[in-house]
Amino acid sequence: MRLEQLSSLFIASRLEGDAGTLVTGVQADSRKVRPGDLFLCVPGLVSDGHDFAAKAAEAGAAALVVERDVPVDLPKLFVRDARYAMAAVACRFYGYPSRELKLIGVTGTNGKTTTAAIIEHILRDRGFGTGLMGTINMKIGDRWYDTERTTQEAIDLQMNLRRMRDAGADYAVMEVSSHALELGRVKGCRFRTALFTNLTQDHLDFHKTMEQYRAAKGLFFSRLGNEFADDPDAASYAVLNADDDASAYFAKQTSAQVIRYGLGDGADVRASGVRLTAKGTQFTVTAFGESVDVKMKLVGKFNVYNALGAISSTLVERIPLAAIANSLERVGVVPGRMEAVEGSADFLVVVDYAHTPDGLENALSTVREFCEGRIITVFGCGGERDRTKRPIMGRIAARYSDYVIATSDNPRSEPPEAILGEIEPGIAAEGIGRDRYELIVDRREAIHKAVEMASPNDVVLIAGKGHEPYQIVGGVQLHFDDRLVAQEAIRGRSK
Structure with missing residues (x-):
């Protein structure tokens, strides 16, 4: 596809350089650019694609889509909104x-x-x-x-x-x-x-x-x-x-x-x-x-x-x-959505992605419908995300559970202790004492504690991460799967 074919998509645009330049791919990530690609310089929430135009050129980009000029010697298509252009170009390049x-x-x-x-x-x-x-x-x-x-x-x-x-x-x-x-x-x-x-x-x-x-x-x-x-x-x-x-x-x-x-x-x-x-x-x-x-x-x-x-x-x-x-009738359970963990004979461990107030309330009210024993809930709230939902989720967990263990979710770059400190007032607002809840920063330890204390007919709900096979701590993505950790804890009980 020629650059002029893509430039014709935009009335409010300006093309500088060879309009006949052959474009063999489109990219907005300089790390993925291959020779012949059109690189779209899209401003993002964290970084700006214009800052990576030179890297794209080094990787073999054939031309650029820009909102402002950059010191790179390639044909450039100037547009008002590079993010809009990215969607339009992608649709055209892949044939709608x-x-x-x-x-x-x-x-x-x-x-x-x-x-x-x-x-x-x-x-x-x-x-x-x-x-x-x-x-x-x-x-x-x-x-x-x-x-x-x-x-x-x-x-x-x-x-x-x-x-x-x-x-x-x-x-x-x-x-x-x-x-x-x-x-x-x-x-x-x-x-x-x-x-x-x-x-x-x-x-x-x-x-x-x-x-x-x-x-x-x-x-x-x-x-x-x-x-x-x-x-x-x-x-x-x-x-x-x-x-x-x-x-x-x-x-x-x-x-x-x-x-x-x-x-x-x-x-x-x-x-x-x-x-x-x-x-x-x-x-x-x-x-x-x-x-x-x-x-x-x-x-x-x-x-x-x-x-x-x-x-x-x-x-x-x-x-x-x-x-x-x-x-x-033949639809199976979606991974990490009210997924029962195998291995427990007389109590149930359920992993669910519930990471919002409504999601947690739905999961807990569902468990309450069939649980014949206690509900033991393990949950946390993500770091660098909506802080206002933390006490709300604490309150919901306390309202529906017989025992609550608040722990780390994906703390990211926030101190986990600070996140738990914002969850705890919600738990306390339900009027339950420290004999019915605890704060454990380490998620593995929290899951093990919940499984160890489970009695016959109890349900352990591990909420927040569901299918995710990782935990983000301090900006680092670590391997962590609630389901595997729960199985590990269940096996540990039987020893």
């Missing part, structure tokens, strides 16, 4: 892959990973080619890959959507974070369906207020398009949680058809007769005049909502409700 796929996006504070996984499972069960992209991993064809963030940067996103389509995908299901929306990572993506799970406190270190957080999510629905379609295959859909107040706001942001799901009478897709056990969940789903019974291995009321969102998103693809229910 979302136009060839039915793209389903899932956004919300909690439930994105599980909901996306359920949707992909249902579609795959019906024989469709599928791709999946999210917090835990990415599926292209029959292969799975680890991912670094919930929603990839625009270049990687467009490249992987192209790979999915070339591998035979009819649908791509992806998690869409508020950061990605605010930073324009999904600009240029044509979404078939935008699904909203819930909106609760999180990421206030980035968005500052809940209003700004909601507005970032609203961008997803306002970008669904402003046209009506006669052809159902060309229509777009907003699938909203009717039991979450933010849904009314999102419904006003879009011209797409709105489908509401929930437990209340106002939902188009509604669950009733919900029965929760330690081994799974049963309910009746009613959608557009039809009802079927659903059984699934996923536990908890919040997973009923995740399933309803997935049901709604696949119903619009003309999949029969009975077939969807049949598929739900």
Whole structure:
């Protein structure tokens, strides 16, 4: 592709240098640049791509996209917004892959990973080619890959959507974070369906207020398009949680058809007769005049909502409700989401990703539904993130648990003791004494203590990290997996 073909995407731009320069790749990370690449100098939250233009040139970059001049002797395309240009260039370079796929996006504070996984499972069960992209991993064809963030940067996103389509995908299901929306990572993506799970406190270190957080999510629905379609295959859909107040706001942001799901009478897709056990969940789903019974291995009321969102998103693809229910029976537990740790005979250890107040409350209330003994909770709060949620999570842990061990999550560069010091007032506010909680900085020690003190019928909930195989301490990423540490502790008990 020639540089002039990319420069033609922007009216408010200026090209200096050879317009016929051949571009064989696009990059915004100077460490990944290969000879022939176009390097986009994108200002970031921590660093500025303009400062790495020389390194990109040394690596063989053929040209630059810049917002301001840099002392590098390469053809330069000057643009007003390099981040916007990154999304536009990536879409053009990879041939607008979302136009060839039915793209389903899932956004919300909690439930994105599980909901996306359920949707992909249902579609795959019906024989469709599928791709999946999210917090835990990415599926292209029959292969799975680890991912670094919930929603990839625009270049990687467009490249992987192209790979999915070339591998035979009819649908791509992806998690869409508020950061990605605010930073324009999904600009240029044509979404078939935008699904909203819930909106609760999180990421206030980035968005500052809940209003700004909601507005970032609203961008997803306002970008669904402003046209009506006669052809159902060309229509777009907003699938909203009717039991979450933010849904009314999102419904006003879009011209797409709105489908509401929930437990209340106002939902188009509604669950009733919900029965929760330690081994799974049963309910009746009613959608557009039809009802079927659903059984699934996923536990908890919040997973009923995740399933309803997935049901709604696949119903619009003309999949029969009975077939969807049949598929739900075979959905397995998503790694790190209410995942039982094997090895304990008379008590249960559960690992969950719950790292927000709402997520922790959902996990604990689910455990309370089936726990016949005590609930012992191990949790922490991430460093360099929203500090206001720390006492809130402490209070929630104390309210639902019989014993609480507050410990380190990913402290990053914050002193772990300081984080625990901000959690403790919330625990104490519930009126429990020091005989019912303790602070243990070392997460491994905390997990071992919880497992050692468990009695028959108790449930140990280890919350916050879920599937993550690492812990970030002092800016260093260390290998650490709650599930493996819990198994280690269980084996230690039996000696």
